[in-house]
Amino acid sequence: MAPFDRPRTGGSPPAIAAGDTWWYAAVAGEAAGSFSARIRIRMRRACLAAVVLLTVAYAGLVLTTTGRRWGDAALAGRLTDPAVARFLREHPSLQGIGTLSLALAVLLIVALGVLRKRYAYLGAALGTVAAALLAAELLQRYAPGPRYVDAAGLTAPGGFPSSPAVLAAGLALGLALVVPHRLRGAAVGLGTLWAIALGAYSIASGRHRPGDVIAADLLVLAAFAALVALLARKGRVRPAPRHGLPPQRLLVTVPLALLALGGLAAGAYLLGDCLPAATGPLPVDLPRTAHRCGQALAAGTGAAVALVLLGLLRHVDLDPGTAPYRITHPVAEDPFPEEHDHEIS
Incomplete structure (x- = not known):
């Protein structure tokens, strides 16, 4: 037997038949030092870290007066920034284009999953996006925090996290499950740049605060980290070839890394100059700085x-491959069907 083979908890192993390999894959995935176990632990920690950061963002931007005033200042800053006002005035159809792009992105990920016959992973990706959207809606409606009043005087649900940003980021990260491993970086990178552009427009148009977009990204990361951890628990991951990054991946990954470092660094630098006091009027230049700070932090x-x-x-391949313990021939129940009374000397 293999070093990590052991009976299932609560019973004996099932009878071995041709092609029956699920139990062996499960045993290999449950081994303490196996590849699947390492990926599962790694993804669980990433999910927990994303949830902690989401909680910190919620406590700081929604539950505190300073955080709420900063978000309001970022929304007001879009009106005082002439570049933003001119861009919105010259491109009034961007809202419709953004909605259309979301619909096209759903069709794209469905088409990729169907063409590659990855129906289970396609369903997992879409189900994870739907679960993240449901969590966002529940947080908007039932999480403690201030309630905003719309133009009609009715109480409107909060926008933390932003549902359109959750959908865009979820579709971008969902490409990792339906594209080949060698194209994963390029596909997810391009999808992320598109999702960042949609988030920047929603902040510039005043539909969402920067914290809503930031929370949406953290929520999606937690959801997909939990999904990959579940796939590893089921033994659906395997090591990928350790080759260098191909040129097409570098063309997307490098700009994405520069955007992450530059956005977070610029946002952190501007944040110290645009945090308003808990009470009192806002300085004249603070809203514009807060808007630019929010855009930088959301993009980063x-x-x-x-x-x-x-x-x-x-180094994780999510493509289904040949099981390492596949039995390709029938197994005889009795190895000595002719002579039952035999002696091995």
Whole structure:
């Protein structure tokens, strides 16, 4: 037997038949030092870290007065920034284009999953996006925090996290499950750049605060880290060839890394100058600085989330392959069907 083979907990192993390999794959995945166990632990930690960061963002940007005033200042800053006002005035159809791009992105990921016949992974990716959207809606409606009033005087649910940003980021990261391993970095990188652009427009148009977009990215990272941990628990991951990064991946990964580092660094630098006091009027220049700070932090967080997931999956192949313990011929129940009374000397 293999060093890690052992009976299942609570019963004896099932009878071995031709092609019956699920039990052996499960045993290999449950081994303490196996590849699947390492990936499962890694993804669980990433999911926990994303949830902790999401909680910190919620406590700081929603539950505190300073955080709420910073978000309000970022929304007001879009009106005082002439570059943003001119861009929105010259491109009034961007909102419709963004909605259309979301629909096309759903069709694209479905088409890729169907063409590659990856129906289980396609369903897992879409199910994870749907679960993240449901979690976002529940947080918007039932999480403690201030309630905003719309133009009609009705109480509107909060926008933390942003549902469109959750959908965009979820579709971008979901490409990791339906594209080949060698194209994963390029596909997820391009999808992330598209999701960052949609998030930047939602902040510039005043539909969402920067914290809503940041929370959406963290929520999606937690959801997909939990999904990969579940796939590793089922033995659906395997090591990938350790080759260098291909040129097409570098063309996307390097700009994504620069965007993550530059956005987070610029946002952290501007944050010290645009945090408003808990009470009192806002300085004249603070809203514009807060808007630019929020845009930088949202873009940097979106890029960092994609890089973290790609880094965690760098040497992980999610493509279904041949099981390492596959039995390709029938197994005789009785190895000595003719002579039952025999002696091995």
